Amino acid sequence: xxxxxxxxxxxxxxxxxxxxxxxxxxxxxxxxxxxxxxxxxxxxxxxxxxxxxxxxxxxxxxxxxxxxxxxxxxxxxxxxxxxxxxxxxxxxxxxxxxxxxxxxxxxxxxxxxxxxxxxxxxxxxxxxxxxxxxxxxxxxxxxxxxxxxxxxxxxxxxxxxxxxxxxxxxxxxxxxxxxxxxxxxxxxxxxxxxxxxxxxxxxxxxxxxxxxxxxxxxxxxxxxxxxxxxxxxxxxxxxxxxxxxxxxxxxxxxxxxxxxxxxxxxxxxxxxxxxxxxxxxxxxxxxxxxxxxxxxxxxxxxxxxxxxxxxxxxxxxxxxxxxxxxxxxxxxxxxxxxxxxxxxxxxxxxxxxxxxxxxxxxxxxxxxxxxxxxxxxxxxxxxxxxxxxxxxxxxxxxxxxxxxxxxxxxxxxxxxxxxxxxxxxxxxxxxxxxxxxxxxxxxxxxxxxxxxxxxxxxxxxxxxxxxxxxxxxxxxxxxxxxxxxxxxxxxxxxxxxxxxxxxxxxxxxxxxxxxxxxxxx
Amino acid sequence: xxxxxxxxxxxxxxxxxxxxxxxxxxxxxxxxxxxxxxxxxxxxxxxxxxxxxxxxxxxxxxxxxxxxxxxxxxxxxxxxxxxxxxxxxxxxxxxxxxxxxxxxxxxxxxxxxxxxxxxxxxxxxxxxxxxxxxxxxxxxxxxxxxxxxxxxxxxxxxxxxxxxxxxxxxxxxxxxxxxxxxxxxxxxxxxxxxxxxxxxxxxxxxxxxxxxxxxxxxxxxxxxxxxxxxxxxxxxxxxxxxxxxxxxxxxxxxxxxxxxxxxxxxxxxxxxxxxxxxxxxxxxxxxxxxxxxxxxxxxxxxxxxxxxxxxxxxxx
Numbered sequence: 001x002x003x004x005x006x007x008x009x010x011x012x013x014x015x016x017x018x019x020x021x022x023x024x025x026x027x028x029x030x031x032x033x034x035x036x037x038x039x040x041x042x043x044x045x046x047x048x049x050x051x052x053x054x055x056x057x058x059x060x061x062x063x064x065x066x067x068x069x070x071x072x073x074x075x076x077x078x079x080x081x082x083x084x085x086x087x088x089x090x091x092x093x094x095x096x097x098x099x100x101x102x103x104x105x106x107x108x109x110x111x112x113x114x115x116x117x118x119x120x121x122x123x124x125x126x127x128x129x130x131x132x133x134x135x136x137x138x139x140x141x142x143x144x145x146x147x148x149x150x151x152x153x154x155x156x157x158x159x160x161x162x163x164x165x166x167x168x169x170x171x172x173x174x175x176x177x178x179x180x181x182x183x184x185x186x187x188x189x190x191x192x193x194x195x196x197x198x199x200x201x202x203x204x205x206x207x208x209x210x211x212x213x214x215x216x217x218x219x220x221x222x223x224x225x226x227x228x229x230x231x232x233x234x235x236x237x238x239x240x241x242x243x244x245x246x247x248x249x250x251x252x253x254x255x256x257x258x259x260x261x262x263x264x265x266x267x268x269x270x271x272x273x274x275x276x277x278x279x280x281x282x283x284x285x286x287x288x289x290x291x292x293x294x295x296x297x298x299x300x301x302x303x304x305x306x307x308x309x310x311x312x313x314x315x316x317x318x319x320x321x322x323x324x325x326x327x328x329x330x331x332x333x334x335x336x337x338x339x340x341x342x343x344x345x346x347x348x349x350x351x352x353x354x355x356x357x358x359x360x361x362x363x364x365x366x367x368x369x370x371x372x373x374x375x376x377x378x379x380x381x382x383x384x385x386x387x388x389x390x391x392x393x394x395x396x397x398x399x400x401x402x403x404x405x406x407x408x409x410x411x412x413x414x415x416x417x418x419x420x421x422x423x424x425x426x427x428x429x430x431x432x433x434x435x436x437x438x439x440x441x442x443x444x445x446x447x448x449x450x451x452x453x454x455x456x457x458x459x460x461x462x463x464x465x466x467x468x469x470x471x472x473x474x475x476x477x478x479x480x481x482x483x484x485x486x487x488x489x490x491x492x493x494x495x496x497x498x499x500x501x502x503x504x505x506x507x508x509x510x511x512x513x514x515x516x517x518x519x520x521x
Numbered sequence: 522x523x524x525x526x527x528x529x530x531x532x533x534x535x536x537x538x539x540x541x542x543x544x545x546x547x548x549x550x551x552x553x554x555x556x557x558x559x560x561x562x563x564x565x566x567x568x569x570x571x572x573x574x575x576x577x578x579x580x581x582x583x584x585x586x587x588x589x590x591x592x593x594x595x596x597x598x599x600x601x602x603x604x605x606x607x608x609x610x611x612x613x614x615x616x617x618x619x620x621x622x623x624x625x626x627x628x629x630x631x632x633x634x635x636x637x638x639x640x641x642x643x644x645x646x647x648x649x650x651x652x653x654x655x656x657x658x659x660x661x662x663x664x665x666x667x668x669x670x671x672x673x674x675x676x677x678x679x680x681x682x683x684x685x686x687x688x689x690x691x692x693x694x695x696x697x698x699x700x701x702x703x704x705x706x707x708x709x710x711x712x713x714x715x716x717x718x719x720x721x722x723x724x725x726x727x728x729x730x731x732x733x734x735x736x737x738x739x740x741x742x743x744x745x746x747x748x749x750x751x752x753x754x755x756x757x758x759x760x761x762x763x764x765x766x767x768x769x770x771x772x773x774x775x776x777x778x779x780x781x782x783x784x785x786x787x788x789x790x791x792x793x794x795x796x797x798x799x800x801x802x803x804x805x806x807x808x809x810x811x812x813x814x815x816x817x818x819x820x821x822x823x824x825x826x827x828x829x830x831x832x833x834x835x836x837x
Binding site: 027029034037038040043045124126127128129130131132133182183185186200201202203204222224226227228229230232233236237239240241242243393394395396398399400402439 | 551552553554555557558559560564565566567568572575600603604605606607611614615618670673674677678681684685686687688689690691692782783784785786787788791792795798799800
């Protein structure tokens with residue numbers, strides 16, 4: 001081969017290498033399902049934003065990777081008073097924000113009061129949908145010195161340490177807020193293992209390793225998030241080598257990807273439940289037997305296999321399985337149409353009945369709402385129950401189902417919930433306590449059982465973990481007996497990554513993806 | 522000509538006011554609460570009410586409209602409800618991406634469509650003509666989103682020749698060539714339908730013109746068929762072709778919603794769809810205002826180019 005040809009060949013190979021699938025050292029490209037809406041941790045309400053922001057910010061406590069257990073974060077240690085109303089935190093020293101300013105106790109108070117105190121100078125720099133929920137139990141914050149502070153709570157609240165590990169309790173540099181004001185949403189400055197480089201709207205969010213990080217530095221040099229909304233396109237980008245990691249591939253492709261040696265597929269159970277709300281205050285679902293009957297009538301396994309293609313786990317309990325206190329020692333509703341017919345006959349409905357069934361067309365955590373509703377409609381028809389489906393666009397649906405009294409809601413409607421802080425209170429109390437009927441809470445089934453209410457109320461203020469667990473188990477058993485919902489499945493979060501990517505951790509609380517320890521084999 | 526231009530420009534104002542009012546009305550009459558969607562399910566009723574007041578969503582609709590339009594005129598397009606970002610820079614950068622995609626597609630469609638149309642007219646009633654007609658029917662009938670996915674699969678995934686999505690390479694990237702490289706597939710997907718339509722219109726318009734006496738005269742003077750077609754026929758056939766190209770601009774913007782979703786092109790289409798789903802009034806209104814303005818402006822340019830191509834249309 002002539003010398004010129006050799007040089008040309010080498011150039012061509014280099015060109016192919018540059019434009020092809022070659023990965024720059026230490027850079028991971030992650031395809032998200034949508035673009036983050038904001039990178040201000042105090043204003044995040046959606047998964048994609050939390051996922052992009054998670055590596056930038058830190059909290060006083062944090063979840064042990066991959067679990068719902070609490071461990072020290074920016075607080076090295078803490079002491080709770082005996083009555084559970086006072087928490088003293090001792091902060092880690094030598095922590096710097098990405099802008100070089102030191103993190104101190106004053107910054108904790110600044111960040112929390114920014115969200116809860118209308119008189120705070122930066123209160124008007126955002127809209128804080130989670131503030132009341134996450135920090136509403138704090139009565140006052142006293143800064144003792146630069147690295148010590150004391151929280152006084154309004155009432156005993158055992159999940160407090162978990163709330164402090166949530167995104168809305170993360171710390172933004174006060175100086176950056178002063179500099180950017182309301183534009184902080186696109187100029188995030190935290191203390192996390194990665195720091196923000198750029199956000200090209202609709203294109204990518206680029207983060208670099210934080211070289212002044214107080215802890216073990218991140219293994220990756222650069223972490224890039226790309227929003228690719230269409231699942232098929234997300235998969236195409238992965239298969240073409242344009243991204244290294246993708247979230248939630250199309251369900252129909254999961255089996256093929258599992259058998260493809262180029263990729264690793266990980267399916268992780270989040271803290272999600274998908275269910276049908278049964279309106280417990282109006283006929284016919286004010287009768288426990290009828291609720292049990294329709295629960296028996298639905299073949300959950302067939303729905304999970306046939307419609308969800310195995311991207312969920314059949315629910316035997318309303319509570320997600322990864323939450324502590326979860327039990328399967330309760331009434332289980334295996335598919336049994338004969339039992340359903342018998343129960344309906346006993347309840348006085350031998351010929352069934354007709355009900356309205358509201359369904360959203362799509363929605364966060366709603367999986368495949370219309371297909372699932374159609375299957376459920378067919379299962380109910382098989383035992384004599386006619387469910388008339390009405391479908392709604394998600395925004396309209398939320399407006400219709402959150403708020404109106406029981407008599408304005410249909411007998412059945414679909415809902416799902418993704419837990420935040422990994423504590424059963426975050427699910428059982430707000431969704432199933434009789435004290436949490438809308439508008440006080442989200443018990444849209446308008447379910448009420450005084451014994452359940454007592455157990456959930458006691459568990460909310462009980463400081464002993466073992467006693468709490470006993471109370472929650474008992475509550476779950478009573479709820480299963482009453483069947484205020486038809487719980488159908490718990491969704492898996494599915495991740496596909498290039499073969500050889502190691503060290504990724506899924507954090508079930510808030511569905512966070514941890515890439516700090518990722519290495520390429 | 523100047524008087525004609527001034528009249529046309531003045532006519533744009535009521536059109537734009539009408540469009541903004543209709544969009545405003547549609548968005549505000551649609552059910553769904555932007556604050557509820559934005560704050561998520563954990564927000565208390567008190568927080569919801571406070572935020573509604575802060576955003577001015579508790580005021581009567583006409584007051585909101587007048588306040589919005591007067592702020593827009595003053596250059597303040599507000600902040601997005603969902604994204605909390607300034608609307609104007611966000612919408613403008615997204616619109617620029619859509620315009621790049623749309624105009625590239627329209628340029629390709631015009632070039633290919635006119636070329637194919639002339640060739641079909643030139644070779645009328647031959648196998649070439651039939652092939653162009655067949656391709657035009659296919660191009661016109663094929664759904665954009667399906668064609669996009671097929672292109673993505675063949676050229677991106679299978680052959681690996683072109684990127685499957687995005688506007689620049691994930692790592693590094695950003696130069697003009699990188700962008701052109703990323704433009705090829707979405708432009709091809711978006712251009713197929715208008716190209717087919719332009720080709721059909723060029724062919725039929727050309728065939729109509731070549732029946733005219735002056736074409737026979739040109740031929741009888743001994744001019745070559747090429748000169749007759751390109752010099753004498755094409756210019757006279759151009760008015761309906763220009764009209765179709767102008768009208769296709771609307772299609773290109775509408776079609777870009779699908780193409781942007783498939784190829785993750787960071788255009789205004791995606792922004793509008795998300796804005797509608799989140800009831801993000803300022804984003805949707807701002808985007809539509811920008812699109813409507815450019816649409817009426819393009820129509821004006823088309824009308825002006827008529828006047829250029831056909832002097833008898835100059836009205837003055």
